[in-house]
Amino acid sequence: MKFKSRVSLSLLSLLLYASLAMAADTQLGSVAPGAAPAPVNSGVKPAAETTSGNSAAPSPAVAEAPAPKPDTVTIRLNAPLLSPKFSSTPLAVVNDDIITFEDLKSAIGMIHSGMGTEQAAPKKNFADVLKRLVNVRLMVQEARNIGLDKDEQIKPAMDEFKKQLLRDTLLNEQVKDIAADEKDVARIARERSxxxxxxxxxxxxxxxxxxxxxxxxxxxxxxxxxxxxxxxxxxxxxxxxxxxxxxxxxxxxxxxxxxxxxxxxxxxxxxxxxxxxxxxxxxxxxKDDPKMVEQVRQELTSQRRVAALKKFNDSLVKKYVKMKKLYKTLDYENKKIPFEKLLKDNRVIAEIQGEKPLTVADFSDAVSAKFFHGVKRAIESKKVNKEKDAILEEILSGIVIDKEARLRRIDQTEEYHNKVKSKEDTLLFGQFMQKVVVPEVTITRDETKAYYTEHAKDFISPASYLLDAIAFYSPEKAEEAVNKLRTGTDFKWYKANAEGQDSISTRYEAFFEGNPVALDELPAKMKQALSGSAKGDYRPFVDGTIGYVLAVVDYQAPAPLPYETVEGVIREKVSYMKLNDNIESWSTKLRKASEVTVYADFTQQEKP
Missing domain, CATH: 3.10.50.40 (Chitinase A; domain 3)
Known part of the structure; x- marks a missing residue:
């Protein structure tokens, strides 16, 4: 089937290697039409050919000759990168651990990004991405080999992830087809622009x-x-x-x-x-503002999805939960009932189908956790009773959503297991880096100074201005003021006496407080107004109906930063470089001790 894809980088060239038996006359002799060739190098002699119930004797030449060595046939497959039909196609195998198209897409951030097979893929060096994927798999496997998967930090993190993944998967399923009404999007975007x-x-x-x-x-x-x-x-x-x-x-x-x-x-x-x-x-x-339209679309979509999830959650609570009248009588601000007593109260306030009932003690424990700065202080401030319904909703929602997710067997799907494995791999890679790779990295002052010398041009202070300003009711008035100031009128006197002044917008006050401001920190229009200015210059600047006079009190050109000022930044850069070197060293060592097969051939990869 021919794909319609016009994706930049979409036809990703692959080499799929397969050992195939070649039915060549020069190797196996003649084979009768319709007969299957004997498997090559199988260690088993070809079976006798059967026709109409009669057994034909095998050819002595074939039977007695040693099995020929199979040829390796290279098949180049043009596979659209974003097509789901190729998601499980292997790109590499690392000790029986397969790296697929889906892994590559995930690594370059294209999964769940809304990209279709007709869209342009990002410009990436896919060979480098695949190499990093291989290196990560090697380190994850080594982490398991040395027992880091048994680390006490891994299990609780994985338990929490699995729980959240169940919930997210179920909830996402409820809203995946919900989107904003495009008529509302167009109307609101038009109003906002x-x-x-x-x-x-x-x-x-x-x-x-x-x-x-x-x-x-x-x-x-x-x-x-x-x-x-x-x-x-x-x-x-x-x-x-x-x-x-x-x-x-x-x-x-x-x-x-x-x-x-x-x-x-x-x-x-x-x-x-x-x-x-x-x-x-x-x-x-x-204005035609695509960013504004997309922002509105996301806002309205979010609103509709929140409403849908609330409705879904309420339906689950109604389906599985039966509340007891006791709940309404709970008064956490009743001074006659100590909070400690409620923490031991096993009376049931909610029965949950097929689950452990929710007791006063359970609920009180959740209340205590909510007010982690002190539940007694919250009780004295009369905050607890106001929050108890919200706390109950949170508890029940978690229980019924977990229950529904399990009933729908979400935790038994391939997608769920793949995500769990991916998360565990991520944690193991982090542990391997933290406990094995990072400790081997050391940095000396001589190294950081050498880096500073070699990259001096990277450590230059930005241009900065010391500014003052006068605001006027109109741009024309500001232009008039600039002309007067340029002829020698004293700025301080003019600022104190000029008519038609307005207040400086709060958006700009920070730029005129007597402190140097880096050029890059100024708004684009103000930078444009100050372009080419020097100490003592006056420039007009317009913002809506307000006109400004910008006074350049001082100007500092870009200058080299002292080593002591940037030493910390340099240490981070050198550390990052040496860390990458150490990762590469470990990867090389692990690769030599492993079986790694790469099928992907990026030499003829389509360019964007």
Whole structure:
């Protein structure tokens, strides 16, 4: 069957080796049509050929000749990497432990990533990935050989993993087909990506707002009234009328009003720190933002799945649990009943079909664990009774979900066993690294200093700025201020006396607190505004309707970092390098003592 796959790297070239008997006349002589050739090198003479009930004598030449040595036939298989039909195809065998396509996909992070056979696979050196898989298998096998699988840290971790895997598998099965309604996704994404272009006026007094509104009610056009208020100084332009403003840059109170307005509508005046903003909607647009759409899709899908899981959980509780009236009478804040007494109370509060009943003592123990800072303090603060229903729901959910998973035999599936083995292998590899490989790694100061010398260009301090700023109600005002400051006006005096100032956004306050700020820490637009600046420069910066003057108080160019400053980082780098070397050494040693067969041939792997 021909696959439709157009996946980059999808046709992964493999060599599958098989010892096949060759029915060549030159080796075995003639074979009658329809007759099966004798197995080669089997140690058994060919059976006599039977036709219509008559036995034919075997050829003396074949019977007496020694069995020929079989040829090895190499078959190259073009296998789509992401096709599930090849998931179990072996790529390598490590002491009878098979590494499959599925293992390779898992290693490169493509399982459960939503990728189909038509999509592009990630750019990876698959030969290196497979080599690492082989090395890991060798170390895991060695970990078992030296008894690390009996380590006391492994069993409890595996028990918890198996328990959680059962639950996750069952719950995932309930929601795997649940997705967001695409109509809702499109609608909400559109709303969240809306941008507005506004014509706004900033005024200082409420009386001025009322005067503006009165003229509008009298029938005067908005533009005419706007221009008159600007010209006589009663108001100031509130930003660039040609600039669109994203919703995340708009005051939440104003945003609520904006979302209800249409183009041409005038919004209700919005109070700001130093007056009011009067505005009209000039234009509304939405951006095509695939990331926003995907974010909304995930949010809505999550909401629907949570609701479905709640419904499923409630159905299991109803199916398996019978609550006793005793539960409702439990009062953990009753001072007449010591909590210690409840920890020994074996009365049943819930009967669970086929399971151990839940007693007051069991429940009280869970309550105690919930308030690990002290249940007595929680009782005194009257927090326990408020939380007891939630604690009960958590307990019962765990019990009934575990029960349902076992009844559905999830723990007997191949997928479950593969995941358990994979987890155990991961833990064993970690133990082998921690107890065998890592202890052999040692680092000297001479080595770290040598690394510092060889990689000096990697240890350079980033460029940094010491900044100050003035915010204005409009970008035009900020441009005007920049021009004045560049002609010699004192910055501190201007900041104290300039008119039309606004408050610096809380998003930017940290950049102007008198501490050096690395260039990479600045927002992209601010970095762009400061590009090429030096000490003493002034640059305009616009954020929505607010204009800023950025004052470069000081500038530090990139410079080499002292060894003492980066010694810790270098030790980590050198340690990582030596650790990899040690891993490679162990892998080589284990490989020599093992039987490793690699079937995959990546030399003709399709390139993306």
């Amino acid at each position: 809306m941008e507005w272009r506004l014509k706004s006026l900033v005024v200082g007094q409420l009386s001025t707002v009322k005067a503006f509104e009165a003229e509008i009610k009298a029938g005067n056009p908005f533009d005419k009234v706007y221009d008159s208020f600007v010209s006589d100084g009663r108001g100031k332009k509130g930003g660039n009328v040609e600039e669109f403003i994203a919703r995340d840059a708009i005051d939440p109170t104003m945003l609520v009003a904006l979302e209800k307005l249409k183009v041409g509508d005038t919004g209700k005046p919005v109070a700001i720190e130093k007056g009011y903003v009067i505005y009209r909607v000039e234009e509304i647009r939405t």
